[in-house]
Amino acid sequence: MIYYEACPACDSKRISPVCKAIDHTVSKEVYEICECFDCTLRFTQNIPDISNIGKYYASDAYVSHSDTKQGLVNTMYHWVRKFTLRQKQKLITHITGLKRGKILDIGAGTGAFTHVMQQSGWEVKGLEPDATARAQALKNYGIALDLPGELYSLNNDAVDAITMWHVLEHVHDLKGYWEVFTKILGKEGRLIIAVPNYTSYDARYYGAYWAAYDVPRHLYHFSPRSIEKLAKQFGFEIECLKPMWFDAVYVSLLSEQYKKGKPNVTAGVWHGLRSNASALLNRKACSSLIYVFKKSS
Ligand SMILES: [Zn+2]
Numbered sequence: 664m665i666y667y668e669a670c671p672a673c674d675s676k677r678i679s680p681v682c683k684a685i686d687h688t689v690s691k692e693v694y695e696i697c698e699c700f701d702c703t704l705r706f707t708q709n710i711p712d713i714s715n716i717g718k719y720y721a722s723d724a725y726v727s728h729s730d731t732k733q734g735l736v737n738t739m740y741h742w743v744r745k746f747t748l749r750q751k752q753k754l755i756t757h758i759t760g761l762k763r764g765k766i767l768d769i770g771a772g773t774g775a776f777t778h779v780m781q782q783s784g785w786e787v788k789g790l791e792p793d794a795t796a797r798a799q800a801l802k803n804y805g806i807a808l809d810l811p812g813e814l815y816s817l818n819n820d821a822v823d824a825i826t827m828w829h830v831l832e833h834v835h836d837l838k839g840y841w842e843v844f845t846k847i848l849g850k851e852g853r854l855i856i857a858v859p860n861y862t863s864y865d866a867r868y869y870g871a872y873w874a875a876y877d878v879p880r881h882l883y884h885f886s887p888r889s890i891e892k893l894a895k896q897f898g899f900e901i902e903c904l905k906p907m908w909f910d911a912v913y914v915s916l917l918s919e920q921y922k923k924g925k926p927n928v929t930a931g932v933w934h935g936l937r938s939n940a941s942a943l944l945n946r947k948a949c950s951s952l953i954y955v956f957k958k959s960s
Pocket residue numbers: 670671672673674675699700701702703704
């Protein structure tokens with residue numbers, strides 16, 4: 664078990680508990696969430712260490728690792744994924760200015776994104792801790808994903824883009840990863856990180872029931888300010904932000920279920936759309952954000 668005496672992002676000791684959240688998908692255990700006064704990062708307290716977290720991923724409900732198509736939320740998830748995969752591929756080509764390049768996808772799941780990038784001519788490398796997901800990637804797309812530990816042995820300037828789609832919040836070695844990013848990313852490379860945003864309307868509305876707290880799998884809960892400060896420590900700056908509109912609805916549908924104990928599609932969609940409406944005026948308020956980082960000159 665890991666108990667943080669200080670903020671895992673900025674090392675400040677000015678931290679305090681903000682709420683307690685339940686692991687709704689697997690263990691039903693309760694975890695305290697703390698916030699750092701200095702960088703505003705929130706983080707899950709008393710988390711399982713890396714050798715004990717595996718069992719918290721053992722659920723069919725953990726949809727990003729499975730290809731089940733049951734239930735409305737899952738059906739929607741798969742439909743949206745198809746659309747967003749294309750959007751992600753376009754974003755990478757646009758921000759790197761490269762039609763073809765080398766990309767590293769960390770937390771590649773069942774390989775769908777690496778496959779799309781490979782199809783568009785990119786040289787891909789994907790890392791994924793889950794053995795079932797790696798087997799699916801090999802079976803579905805013929806892509807051999809590696810274990811995350813491979814990250815530490817990559818060469819300097821090895822890639823033009825690094826992507827982490829809802830993955831950074833799962834990584835134990837937070838600062839170690841950022842050190843590697845500075846090393847392996849080329850000077851003109853781009854680092855693309857998508858994470859949930861606890862300062863969004865849906866997060867504030869659902870409080871401890873907000874599905875994107877997803878304790879204890881989500882070790883950190885980022886605000887735009889906290890991730891910007893973290894990136895700065897490692898010589899990165901935000902180039903642009905992209906809202907992930909579908910996430911507000913997906914997360915609100917799940918949160919509604921957690922809060923009331925049963926699904927309520929109307930309420931979930933309503934609060935998801937309300938969240939998006941507030942993000943129209945201020946995109947930093949979106950339920951989930953894609954941050955594009957470049958190396959500071
Ligand atoms: Zn901090």
